[in-house]
Amino acid sequence: MSIDIMIEDMAKDAKAAARLLRKIERDTKDAALRLMADRLLQRKKDIVRENKKDLALAEEKGLTSAMIDRLTLDDKTIRSMAEGLREIAVLSDPVGEVTGMWKRPNGLMVGRVRIPLGVIGFIYESRPNVTVDAASLCLKSGNAVILKGGSEAINSNLILEKILKESLEETGLPQNAIQVVPSTDRKAVRILLGLEDYVDIIIPRGGEGLIRFVAEHSRIPVLKHYKGVCHIYVDEFADMVTASDVCFNAKVQRPGVCNAMETMLVHDKIAGDFLPLIGKRLREAGVEIRGCPKTLSLIPQAVPAEEADWAAEFLDLILAVKIVSSMDEALDHIDKYGSDHTEAIITKDYERSMKFLREVDSSVVLVNASTRFNDGNQLGLGAEIGINTSKLHAFGPMGLEELTTTKFIVYGNGQVRS
Amino acid sequence: MSIDIMIEDMAKDAKAAARLLRKIERDTKDAALRLMADRLLQRKKDIVRENKKDLALAEEKGLTSAMIDRLTLDDKTIRSMAEGLREIAVLSDPVGEVTGMWKRPNGLMVGRVRIPLGVIGFIYESRPNVTVDAASLCLKSGNAVILKGGSEAINSNLILEKILKESLEETGLPQNAIQVVPSTDRKAVRILLGLEDYVDIIIPRGGEGLIRFVAEHSRIPVLKHYKGVCHIYVDEFADMVTASDVCFNAKVQRPGVCNAMETMLVHDKIAGDFLPLIGKRLREAGVEIRGCPKTLSLIPQAVPAEEADWAAEFLDLILAVKIVSSMDEALDHIDKYGSDHTEAIITKDYERSMKFLREVDSSVVLVNASTRFNDGNQLGLGAEIGINTSKLHAFGPMGLEELTTTKFIVYGNGQVRS
Numbered sequence: 001m002s003i004d005i006m007i008e009d010m011a012k013d014a015k016a017a018a019r020l021l022r023k024i025e026r027d028t029k030d031a032a033l034r035l036m037a038d039r040l041l042q043r044k045k046d047i048v049r050e051n052k053k054d055l056a057l058a059e060e061k062g063l064t065s066a067m068i069d070r071l072t073l074d075d076k077t078i079r080s081m082a083e084g085l086r087e088i089a090v091l092s093d094p095v096g097e098v099t100g101m102w103k104r105p106n107g108l109m110v111g112r113v114r115i116p117l118g119v120i121g122f123i124y125e126s127r128p129n130v131t132v133d134a135a136s137l138c139l140k141s142g143n144a145v146i147l148k149g150g151s152e153a154i155n156s157n158l159i160l161e162k163i164l165k166e167s168l169e170e171t172g173l174p175q176n177a178i179q180v181v182p183s184t185d186r187k188a189v190r191i192l193l194g195l196e197d198y199v200d201i202i203i204p205r206g207g208e209g210l211i212r213f214v215a216e217h218s219r220i221p222v223l224k225h226y227k228g229v230c231h232i233y234v235d236e237f238a239d240m241v242t243a244s245d246v247c248f249n250a251k252v253q254r255p256g257v258c259n260a261m262e263t264m265l266v267h268d269k270i271a272g273d274f275l276p277l278i279g280k281r282l283r284e285a286g287v288e289i290r291g292c293p294k295t296l297s298l299i300p301q302a303v304p305a306e307e308a309d310w311a312a313e314f315l316d317l318i319l320a321v322k323i324v325s326s327m328d329e330a331l332d333h334i335d336k337y338g339s340d341h342t343e344a345i346i347t348k349d350y351e352r353s354m355k356f357l358r359e360v361d362s363s364v365v366l367v368n369a370s371t372r373f374n375d376g377n378q379l380g381l382g383a384e385i386g387i388n389t390s391k392l393h394a395f396g397p398m399g400l401e402e403l404t405t406t407k408f409i410v411y412g413n414g415q416v417r418s
Numbered sequence: 419m420s421i422d423i424m425i426e427d428m429a430k431d432a433k434a435a436a437r438l439l440r441k442i443e444r445d446t447k448d449a450a451l452r453l454m455a456d457r458l459l460q461r462k463k464d465i466v467r468e469n470k471k472d473l474a475l476a477e478e479k480g481l482t483s484a485m486i487d488r489l490t491l492d493d494k495t496i497r498s499m500a501e502g503l504r505e506i507a508v509l510s511d512p513v514g515e516v517t518g519m520w521k522r523p524n525g526l527m528v529g530r531v532r533i534p535l536g537v538i539g540f541i542y543e544s545r546p547n548v549t550v551d552a553a554s555l556c557l558k559s560g561n562a563v564i565l566k567g568g569s570e571a572i573n574s575n576l577i578l579e580k581i582l583k584e585s586l587e588e589t590g591l592p593q594n595a596i597q598v599v600p601s602t603d604r605k606a607v608r609i610l611l612g613l614e615d616y617v618d619i620i621i622p623r624g625g626e627g628l629i630r631f632v633a634e635h636s637r638i639p640v641l642k643h644y645k646g647v648c649h650i651y652v653d654e655f656a657d658m659v660t661a662s663d664v665c666f667n668a669k670v671q672r673p674g675v676c677n678a679m680e681t682m683l684v685h686d687k688i689a690g691d692f693l694p695l696i697g698k699r700l701r702e703a704g705v706e707i708r709g710c711p712k713t714l715s716l717i718p719q720a721v722p723a724e725e726a727d728w729a730a731e732f733l734d735l736i737l738a739v740k741i742v743s744s745m746d747e748a749l750d751h752i753d754k755y756g757s758d759h760t761e762a763i764i765t766k767d768y769e770r771s772m773k774f775l776r777e778v779d780s781s782v783v784l785v786n787a788s789t790r791f792n793d794g795n796q797l798g799l800g801a802e803i804g805i806n807t808s809k810l811h812a813f814g815p816m817g818l819e820e821l822t823t824t825k826f827i828v829y830g831n832g833q834v835r836s
Contacts, residue, residue: 023777096776117810221808241832361536364827368829391823410791
């Protein structure tokens with residue numbers, strides 16, 4: 001069978017499964033999720049055996065130790081996948097929630113009710129635990145999913161799919177609700193991106209290259225996340241301790257993620273006191289500071305920032321620092337170089353905090369808190385399938401609710417239009 | 419100046435205007451809308467003069483009288499545009515609405531607040547009154563808009579733009595919030611669809627050809643509406659009078675629109691009584707009936723339906739009729755041939771009404787009411803910029819709220835992640 005036909009068949013099967021899935025009540029979905037957790041733990045040996053095949057191939061190919069680390073499934077990661085499944089089972093089911101209902105002058109009762117999106121194409125890179133995460137979020141929200149993972153994780157992904165499917169079957173759910181593309185052929189992604197008649201939405205997760213490829217070639221709507229060039233603006237009226245703690249946390253606690261701070265903007269009235277203090281703390285943590293000319297005079301170890309640094313997502317212990325002469329200059333800078341991802345202000349001033357919340361157009365805007373909180377779990381969505389930095393459908397972190405849409409339901413008693 | 423540079427400059431100007439616009443409070447936007455209404459009435463002569471240029475060209479080109487009718491701006495249509503503006507001014511402003519706020523265990527207050535989408539590209543066909551409709555909805559929801567209308571309405575659109583811009587300026591709003599593409603070059607659409615760095619969303623309104631062109635070439639997310647193949651299922655437990663009145667209304671009251679009924683599915687236990695009755699009434703209204711074999715025996719004047727009729731959007735006094743032996747057969751038929759637009763059931767049975775509302779996956783699902791109610795005004799959204807038949811962002815009719823998105827706002831007091 002050609003890969004074109006195989007992927008199209010998978011998509012058709014997913015659509016049929018989605019039609020069944022949208023009628024399934026929460027109890028059954030939760031039972032399947034809990035069974036999956038049990039089965040993953042029971043089948044640990046099988047999972048590790050298949051994962052070892054991937055690891056052996058990875059070593060042959062000379063993957064870095066960081067990549068091999070991400071690829072590895074062991075006792076700890078398998079337990080963590082099982083816990084993840086049980087956590088999703090506890091979350092409330094968005095499907096069927098009536099988000100509003102009102103009466104029209106002609107007596108029609110009009111409401112909006114949450115329904116699944118349908119079929120989700122999920123395209124991601126190496127970590128095989130993402131297979132279980134994504135599958136469970138899609139199942140709980142009533143969607144069928146087609147998972148296209150990285151080729152280096154193919155054996156791990158297929159054994160995980162097998163175990164998940166067995167649990168679906170035992171619970172009486174359609175097995176095609178969860179499908180892993182059983183091919184490492186790169187053409188599979190292109191084919192999937194063209195199946196607009198069967199697939200409702202594409203969610204890519206991975207590096208900027210993958211995301212750009214998907215966005216460019218998809219005929220299906222894509223919820224995508226390019227990059228996080230996150231700013232903290234330390235206002236002239238900032239509390240020094242808060243500013244120092246929050247900026248340090250946002251840069252150092254986990255520098256390799258999208259919600260880490262990449263540029264710090266400091267009001268010049270506080271820069272003289274604040275920059276030497278935070279500069280010392282950051283340098284002691286190994287952070288390289290790339291500063292504007294004024295910054296260089298206050299942090300001697302800083303190197304001059306180049307134009308490209310203001311737009312850079314370093315994902316590393318590097319920070320761009322700029323002194324601004326007003327809050328408006330900070331807002332203009334964010335508008336010019338920001339990525340609409342996450343921005344924070346540190347201030348004790350009420351008006352400025354309100355202005356920042358109002359005027360900054362990013363998916364998450366914070367006052368006196370770390371940018372690291374842009375995360376579905378941290379914000380209280382319960383779980384996260386990704387972060388969307390385009391404004392359509394769901395701006396920011398996406399949880400279960402964001403994997404649904406609403407339809408209108410209308411209760412009439414014979415109304416006609418005149 | 420080349421058209422590429424012109425359109426790109428318009429998009430940049432729109433983005434700058436959008437940034438200003440999102441800070442504007444409701445009072446100012448409403449004042450601008452009311453002023454626009456006044457100015458349209460005051461400048462009636464100028465509008466009619468420019469419109470006459472379009473009409474003269476249209477006659478030269480030999481456009482049909484229906485097309486010329488749609489193109490014409492006279493006392494009545496100008497008054498109606500002004501009324502439309504005043505109605506939008508009365509609607510509540512979605513921007514700034516906090517749709518939820520909750521407290522996290524670490525004390526963070528997390529909320530979601532409505533913000534404008536940004537820059538909307540609106541691509542449409544002949545009616546120049548749509549220029550004012552779309553511009554007013556975008557303005558009220560805080561969005562800048564680039565309007566690309568039909569070439570045959572260019573003079574009318576440009577005089578309308580001039581009047582709207584003057585009102586923006588008088589109210590202190592950015593003039594580039596509303597821009598009409600001043601060119602009839604077909605390349606303009608292609609260029610606009612590629613400007614993903616400046617334009618947040620594309621809304622096309624027009625025939626299926628236009629929509630498909632836009633969907634195929636856009637690098638920007640598109641909210642689109644292909645077609646409405648709307649069904650009414652007349653259940654075995656339908657009230658005969660309700661069924662007859664609703665089906666007649668859905669087919670005959672305005673057959674040329676997307677929410678008119680195109681296929682009627684009738685349970686065979688009621689078909690013997692119902693079909694001769696409704697058949698007579700529809701035929702008297704000039705409706706051609708294309709039926710399944712069983713239908714032909716109950717409505718002698720009916721002609722045999724071909725396979726293509728089940729998927730057809732007739733937009734005319736033509737109706738496909740099929741007798742089904744169960745509700746599930748009706749649901750399967752809708753699933754196979756429907757367009758996710760609008761579906762209704764006529765029944766007195768509680769369980770069946772609930773099952774239909776639950777299982778039909780269309781943007782509007784009705785019980786005992788006409789499909790013609792799928793309309794933003796009729797459903798209580800206040801106004802409508804279009805209907806979206808894809809599930810992302812806003813499924814179904816889109817009003818002001820659907821021209822916004824939400825961002826997260828977070829009130830902290832020094833929280834960091836550990």
